[in-house]
Amino acid sequence: MNIVLTRIVGAVVFLVASVGLGWAQQAQLGLFEGQADVGRVKLKGSASYNPTDQTYTLTGAGTNMWFGKDEYFMVWKKMRGDFILRADAELLGKGVDPHRKVGWIIRTSLDSSSTHINAAVHGDGLTALQYRRTLGGNTEEKRSVLNGAEVIQLARKGSTYTMSVAKDGGTFVSEEVSDLALGEEVYVGLFICSHNPDVLEKGTFRNVRIVVPARDNFVPYREYIGSNLEIMDVATRHRRIIYQSPESLQAPNWTPDNKYLLYNSKGLMYRYDLAKGTPTVLNTDFATNNNNDHVLSFDGKMLGISHHSKDDGNKSIVYTVPVQGGTPKKITPIGHSYLHGWSPDGKWLTYTADRNGDFNIYKIPSSGGKPEVQLTTAKGLDDGPEYSPDGKYIYFNSTRSGLMQIWRMKPDGSEQEQITNDEFNNWFPHPSPDGKWMVILSFLKDVKPEDHPFYRQVYLRLMPMVNGKPDVSQMKVIAYVYGGQGTINTPSWSPDSKKIAFISNTDQIDRLQIVATKQ
Structure with a gap:
């Protein structure tokens, strides 16, 4: 049941996705503008996007994402305002370190000590919301009661960030961090960290969605997105x-x-x-x-x-x-x-x-x-x-x-x-x-x-x-x-x-x- 609607679909032009070769080059990679190894990463990471099934594959190394600095690989785009990030995330293979991880990250800059927040699932199943409130400050953590999440969602509304996670087929379980100041424009992306500088790990992301929700003063049935x-x-x-x-x-x-x-x-x-x-x-x-x-x-x-x-x-x-x-x-x-x-x-x-x-x-x-x-x-x-x-x-x-x-x-x-x-x-x-x-x-x-x-x-x-x-x-x-x-x-x-x-x-x-x- 619905009420009156009126007319016409606008023309749509699609952009061809291509693989970027480094964070300085901002070539389109599916939904993302570029890719980057953040921090002094020993082994260079890479990303690919399959336009047929719209799946992303990330390969990356990095020592850790903890304390006052980070080492990892990500694909990114710049965003402002409120948004919802969602994907089915999976680490491939047995892996080397149980703390290897994949997920979503939002950060102020690509500097290794930047303020940020990420929602990730680790190789041992740990699912957590991890964040750094100040430049170079220690990383804090809120662990989910759900272990081994398969669906990861990270939403921003003002200065509040909400991680919602689920195993495939289940409903969401959420954790929230408020009053986190990352700035109006942020880097948003998928990431992988091997937790071992000498190892490259691989992860896949499917059903990737970056949603900009309707604004708070939106008028239903008069305005549409x-x-x-x-x-x-x-x-x-x-x-x-x-x-x-x-x-x-x-x-x-x-x-x-x-x-x-x-x-x-x-x-x-x-x-x-x-x-x-x-x-x-x-x-x-x-x-x-x-x-x-x-x-x-x-x-x-x-x-x-x-x-x-x-x-x-x-x-x-x-x-x-x-x-x-x-x-x-x-x-x-x-x-x-x-x-x-x-x-x-x-x-x-x-x-x-x-x-x-x-x-x-x-x-x-x-x-x-x-x-x-x-x-x-x-x-x-x-x-x-x-x-x-x-x-x-x-x-x-x-x-x-x-x-x-x-x-x-x-x-x-x-x-x-x-x-x-x-x-x-x-x-x-x-x-x-x-x-x-x-x-x-x-x-x-x-x-x-x-x-x-x-x-x-x-x-x-x-x-x-x-x-x-x-x-x-x-x-x-x-x-x-x-x-x-x-x-x-x-x-x-x-x-x-x-x-x-x-x-x-x-x-x-x-x-x-x-x-x-x-x-």
Whole structure:
């Protein structure tokens, strides 16, 4: 469910990444401007970036990063203001010293005694936030209760720095340092330290994201920040950014022929060609105020959209249109109506609708012209209804038990039962086409249960389907995302059930070389 958006995606130019040869040379290295051996390092470090899988590999030496000076290797870029740094980090091989380490670092300068803070995982599993408050001063440390972190996030907000770490599949555990003065402009980067001057160690970083969040006085639904269109391999959790835009892109649908992703941006629908790596506007005629509640039919021949109609008081109305474009056909009689599901047999559309000041779930024949059928009556918000691929259930999210949680019911509205019951606000249940998995979007409790705002730190979580029902005991985080509204509002599984498409956000688009690959 969303409100009015308006129009057009800006042109995007991508920069080709190349490997820098030293810190004095600031050649582009993926997201980074340069690379450097910091301190009197005996063995020269190096870095490489693979634009196909967007993975970084660092090789470096260095005695230590402790006391009043540092020796290590890093790739870096200069940044100002607030930001969020995130990556999956891994040391390769058995290694020599148990204190070798990889992670994120933020420092005032490339001088070896500079003030700095870093979030790192060591060879022996120690995960810690380490920092130097004064030039040449002793390094201090806050150790995480989590050992052997695989996902490392380091965020700056003013003079407060927060390390959030997780093992793959788990939720974040955090440590914080406040009143750390590093200056407005800082060096931000990935690093490796062998903890042995005579040894080069190697580490890899994937799913690397540098996020500039929305500013504090940001006005939701009036202002927007940039977008990354991402694809993730669900089994490996590996993510690739396939398109970037300074505009707000929302809610990608994957076509059953595996050729396109459909998404909305500023009121229009776009078709992104996966082979060519380019988007084009999808003709929806008069429907130019579409929100992010749009769904493809299971056979891929029709697209259901939610358009804010001036003839209906600018309320969201459900329409259908051929997938190749055309004149939309009005389906729901009144608004607000926000589409989320199409039955596998193509006969029904299911949506959340405001009727008499209360949002409930309804269904209506996809041919239109017939009365809608109310399926839920509980007080509170019911939203996000989506059919299972076998047509036996409609999954949805509801606040009826307090927090927003996932529920399901039979297509006639009977046998309503709660699926999730945890500390998160869970939205938008999406069963995979093969019926073996379900992915959901989870907000933290700092978000009101009935709200699903833009530009928050959220989790995408995965559950296996066991005996036809999601098994919450095996639920895992598969992506750590800065997003929320528009990230994954609609069904976005690939036809083979191996990948999902989603949107992440940042207020500063750092251009990557985008390499088109066959999906």
